[in-house]
Amino acid sequence: MTLYASNMEILRKKNEQLAKMIDEAKPLPTERALSGDPIPKINGANLISVYDPKREGEIISSPFKGSKKLVIYGFGFGYHIEPLLGKVKKIVVVEPNLSLIKSALLSRDLKELLRNVDIVTDIDPKDYLSFSLFVHSSSARLNRSHYVKSCGMLKAFLKRFRVVVVYPIYGGSLPIARYCKMALKNLGNEVFPLDFSQFFKAFKKIHDFFDDREKRFRVSLHFKNIFSEMVVHFVEKVRPDICLFLAQAPINTNCLKKIKEMGTKTLYWFVEDFRVMEYFKEIAPFVDIFFTIQDEEFFEELKKIGAKRFYYLPLAAFPRVHRKINLKEPDLKRYGADISFVGAGYYNRRRFFPYLLDLGLKIWGSDWEGAKFLEKAVQNGGRRVSTSESVKIFNATKINLNLHSSTYHNGVNPFGDFVNPRTFEISACCAFQLVDYRKKLPELFKIGDEIFIYRDLKELRELIFYFLERDELREEVSQKARQRVLKEHTYELRMAEMLSFVLFELGTQRKDEIKRFLDTASFDKELLDFLNPYISDKPPTLESLCSAFESKKERFDSKKAIFFLLSTIKRGFI
Amino acid sequence: MRVLVINLMRLGDIVQSIPTLYGLRDELKAEVHLLVSDIFKDICQYIEPVSKVHIFENSKILRYLFQDPYSYVLAYKEVKGFINYLKSFRFDLVINLTPARFSALITYLLDPKRYLGASITKDGYLFVNGSWMKALFAAASFRKEIPFNVVDMFIRGSGLNKRYKYRLSLKDEIREKGRALLSSFGVRCDDRLLGFQVGASRDDRIWPAFKFAKLCDILSSYGFRILLFGAKGEIPIGDKICELARAKPVNLVGKTSLGELLAILERCELLVSNDTGTMHIASALGKKVIEICVGPAYYISTGPYGQGHLAVSPDIPCSPCDYFIECKDQICKEVISVDDISNLCLYLLGESHRYGKISSNVKVKVSGFAPDGMLYFFPQNRSKMDESEFFSLLFRYVFCRFLDGGRDIDQMRLSRWWKDMERYYDGFSLSFYRIQQEIKSFNNLFFLFEEASLILSKIEEAYKKRAYLRDLCKNLVEINGMLKDFYKESTYARSVAKLFLINESSLEGEDIKRLIEENRYIYSNFSHLVAMMREALTKSLEIYHY
DSSP: OOHHHHHHHHHHHHOHHHHHHHHHSOOOOEEEOTTSOEEEEETTEESSOSSOHHHHHHHHHGGGTTOSEEEEEOOTTSTTTGGGTTTSSEEEEEOOOHHHHHHHHHHSOOHHHHHHEEEESOOOGGGGTTSEEEEOHHHHHHTHHHHHHTHHHHHHHHOOOEEEEEOOSSSTHHHHHHHHHHHHHHTTOEEEEEOGGGGHHHHHHHHHHOOSHHHHHHHHHHHHHHHHHHHHHHHHHHOOSEEEEETTOOOOHHHHHHHHHTTOEEEEEEOSOTTTOOTHHHHGGGSSEEEESOOTHHHHHHHHTTOOOEEEOOOOBOTTTSOOOOOOHHHHHHHOEEEEEESOOOHHHHHHGGGGGGGTEEEESSOOTTOGGGTTTBOGGGOOOOHHHHHHHHHHEEEEEEOOOOSSOSSOOTTOOSOOHHHHHHHHTTOOEEEEOOTTHHHHSOBTTTBEEESSHHHHHHHHHHHHTOHHHHHHHHHHHHHHHHHHOBHHHHHHHHHHHHHHHHHHHHHHHHHHHHHHHTTOHHHHHHHGGGOSSSOOOHHHHHHHHHHHTOOOOHHHHHHHHHHHHHTTOO | OEEEEEOOSOHHHHHHTHHHHHHHHHTSOOEEEEEEEGGGGGGGGGOTTEEEEEEEOHHHHHHHHHHSTTTHHHHHHHHHHHHHHHHTTOOSEEEEOOOSHHHHHHHHHHOOSSEEEEEEOTTSOEEEESHHHHHHHHHTTOTTTSOOOHHHHHHHHTTOOSOOOOOOOOOHHHHHHHHHHHHHTTOOTTOEEEEEEOOOSSGGGOOOHHHHHHHHHHHHTTTEEEEEEOOGGGHHHHHHHHHHOSSOOEEOTTTOOHHHHHHHHHHOSEEEESSSHHHHHHHHTTOEEEEEOOTTOOHHHHSOOSTTOEEEEEOSTTOSOOTTOOOSSOHHHHHSOHHHHHHHHHHHTTSSSSOOOOOTTEEEEEEEEOTTSSEEEEESSOEEEOHHHHHHHHHHHHHHHHHTTOOSOOHHHHHHHHHHHTTTEEEEOOOHHHHHHHHHHHHHHHHHHHHHHHHHHHHHHHHHHTOSHHHHHHHHHHHHHHHHGGGGTOSSHHHHHHHHHHHHHTOOOSOHHHHHHHHHHHHHHHHHHHHHHHHHHHHHHHHTTO
16 A cells, blocks of 8 residues: 555545545645655745754654644644654644645655644634644745634734724724724733824814815824824833724824834724725835735735735624614614615715615715705714614614715726625624625625625615515525624634734744844853743843843842843943 | 952043052052953053053943844853953952942952952842942942042052052153144243143033133233143034134144143143043143032042142032032032132242132132041131031041041040141131030931841841831831931931931842841941041030030
């Protein structure tokens, strides 16, 4: 029996489906390391040591020998897993690349390994919170996006950060900022919100005092600078690991630099359409990581302006707020309707909705002044709708309309890509919705199963007629959409993904720093041993080292004396 | 015997340590090594008794420290290598003249057989060895209460007790360089030269440029060539003086090397200076100095060493001010007039037999050696000894005896001390009532210290038995509270209370037993000091039949 056949025999017994998938995969080319062991070659890059992969596996796995339950990200060629067999009770290996596993099974005897570990292509991080995590770094780098959404998130769940969340003064990103704050807190982080919405009234009064557009712009700039200084002061006080800005949060580049100098990582979630809001150009190059709700074209734009790290992070729902509720009669009467729309009176909506008035459309929200034909449909005098009210409306309506805003189109924007928060919120409420087609929607929901879409008025009217008559089908679709949101599209998961990416990106940066630091200190073996306990996820600075000495109150010795001496010199005492 | 002297502070401090270095070489017959910071290494070649100079590469270390957040390990390598190099000399004694934590860390790292001055204990806390060294440490905060010149404190702190040579040694080639530089400015060999050191390390120590300009005009009219000295950073002051003065001085500010400065200073008949390193260099070259003391400059502690220098200071209540005060209205700079300084210059230069009229709120003191062999600044003209002068001299006498290990007052010696003072003072101008009040205050202070000392011995006992500690500690805290409130009681006794509190609060460590012991030692030491102070006061009154 060949190596492959004997390996596959074991795997088939354990996980038939996986064995089948591996069997269908195309193997990667392999070569020999200097030690003679087989190693894979992926796009010309080396995943494991080309000298002695067994020795490398032994070294990198040694810190995990004491673990009871372990998730290993990256199969490699199994060299880093084998030393742990028999030493760790339960091992789960996450490897998305089936071709890699196949070539390992073709070239190595892995029967013992296959008998003792579970191999999966993906995990739900929430199911593995009691496991330790061992990341095979080169595998994580190779499958960056997969790692960030799987084991990276597990790491983010397990790690605790101090986070400042900077709110905007007003606007659509304000509630998102609040959800982010709550989500980060629910993940166990220490969160310090800086809520600028408390200054909204003052800002508006001063803003409205000037009737000249240029003066208003100047005043806004002054406000922005003052608020930016407030952010710096707040960060100075709190000393967080991370400062997260939501779109429209007031910050200037100068203050961003100051915050970065303090060692705090700056993240910005730009929950806006980059084609409409261009202020991202002043921010993206100056923050550590820029998160977006659009990719492709936007990423090209970001590269052009010199942004180094950016990441696509779609919007979500907050299930504790956006939930199914049993409405009482008065609320049902007030908010109930066959078709409702909640949102502001953008141009495309004003042009589109008059054709739905015959179906009894109710419109909730502000900025509908002057929409002649829609006057009767606009509810509550066109006042702003609170979050709790919108949840009631979603719940009380048979068909919730969702039309992404546009300032040019007469109805559906055929080129629209990002998905608005309303899509997730309606679904989280277990309410039924018809949404206009968006390029990113199929990645987020199963079209025609979890969600139904329209591309024009004709399609919409047909769908409305179809679904109005089918209460059970609506219920079934809504349930599926809700399950999908709870599983994949909550703010908790988004924040975990965000932190996972932060850990991955900045972790790689820190690993480089640690390597550089160790190289610099390599002249003295004794010094390396001495400094080793002080290296966590980054090397210690002189200041952090001295404060660690002071807090630990251990025996004073000549090494500590030299570091204290250097600290006094640095502070200018000589 | 091989001795390492650590002196990592300023240029002036290095110059002021010269007598100590001579003393170590000539009296202890030691091979003297000197450790200085790289920026001041140049002065060391003119200090004769030093066998070897070791340079602490501060600038290089700073470069490493600021290169990037982790390059401090390279600085570590540098320091470790340097310490190992120093250790290879196997010093028998390390004398740390720099009263600071960083020099204490260096002393600790050298792990010497014996040391004087500050080092670090095994558990990481600062410890100062030697009573005079302790006083040197305290003098930074208690300049008025510890009225000794730094030069003398260096000598005594190093275990020496005589007066030693205070001289910088110049070679002819350096003199030649100075001559060449002067001639390039048109200065002739027979010109009578006067130097002005126009800047200082701090702005609040600088006498105004327009006054230097006027002084230049006056003294030039007597035929003197005025030379302006200063560092590169003081070039604007030199330029301003040149701009304002009608008689054009030779502006050497920022233009001399250290060697040239020394050679040119040696040619000057007199230096008028703010409180600077140049002033100490001039005095170490045997030149007469007039020190203008403005801001925190205090001639008693850091005035020019040697006989016959003049210290001019404002006679105003805030002078000298604290180092950390940011004064918005430096009246001290206004008080000392150009005429005051020009009169004193002409007197010292022999152009007049007596110095003319001095402003009423200006004090002029002349340096000389007191009967204890140490430098003091006495009034230029015999005048009545006022209260502050009386207490300054009394503190000086008692402290000197106390720091030398004495625990009582010898009436004969005290009488001689006051008798000697009659040369400088024309009797006393004291209030009997005020002195009585101070005696009372010292009495109260004595009882507080005695009581605390007693409580501490009980604490020591109770600590062994693990009993009654809380009540005893409460009583001790009460006494400390009373000591803190002592400022309401008196003018002079309170400074001793303050000195005590500083001494006590500088006690560091985690070993409770040791802390109790050391605390008790400090209390009992201070009760001795206060008893001596009280006795000296009473006896002084008896001597003068008050």
